Amino acid sequence: MFKTTDLYDAHLEALQVAAPIFRDFGGRQRFHGEIVTLKAFEDNTYLKAAFETDGRGKVLVVDSAGSMQRAMMGDVMAALGASNGWEGVIINGCIRDSADVAGVHIGVKALATIPRKTVKRDQGVMDVPVRFADVLFVSGEYLYADEDGVVISKCAIV
Numbered sequence: 001m002f003k004t005t006d007l008y009d010a011h012l013e014a015l016q017v018a019a020p021i022f023r024d025f026g027g028r029q030r031f032h033g034e035i036v037t038l039k040a041f042e043d044n045t046y047l048k049a050a051f052e053t054d055g056r057g058k059v060l061v062v063d064s065a066g067s068m069q070r071a072m073m074g075d076v077m078a079a080l081g082a083s084n085g086w087e088g089v090i091i092n093g094c095i096r097d098s099a100d101v102a103g104v105h106i107g108v109k110a111l112a113t114i115p116r117k118t119v120k121r122d123q124g125v126m127d128v129p130v131r132f133a134d135v136l137f138v139s140g141e142y143l144y145a146d147e148d149g150v151v152i153s154k155c156a157i158v
Helices: 004-014 045-051 075-083
Strands: 031-039 058-063 071-073 088-092 107-110 130-132 135-137 142-146 149-153
Touching: 004 142, 004 149, 031 045, 031 088, 031 130, 045 058, 045 075, 058 130, 058 142, 071 088, 088 142, 135 149
Parallel strands: 031 058, 058 088, 088 107
Antiparallel strands: 031 142, 130 135, 142 149
C-alpha cells in the first residue's frame, strides 16, 4: 500500500504535487492509476461515456473549470464508474449525492457539493492536457491519491 508522502520522499521533484484544494467524497480515499483526462464545462455527457468503458487501473481527471454551479457527477455516475473498474475520479468542480457517493467503492476528489445537476449538451474533449491545482494532468501519466493529497508521475511508480 502506498502513501503519497512516502512517494514524494522517495521521488522528490520527479513528482508534481497538486495544491490541496480537493475534498474526499468516495468510498475509497486511497487510489491510483493511469490518468485519462476530460475537459468539460457543466456537462457530464463525456464523463458518463468514459465511465461506461473499462476503467481498470485508470483515474479520470475532469476539468470543469472549477465550476461551483453544477455537479459533474452523483451517486449513479459513481456507481457506474465503480462497476466498470475505475479506480477514481478527480473533479475540478462539484459533485452531488455525497452521502451516497461515500458508499461507492471508488475514489472521488472534488472541490465541493451542490444539488444542481449538469445540462446535457454533448460537449467535452477527452485526452487533452488539463491544468488545475497547480499541476498539469496528461493522459497516460500516473496519479496517486490518498488522505494527504495527490501526486502525479510521468511513469508508474507503484
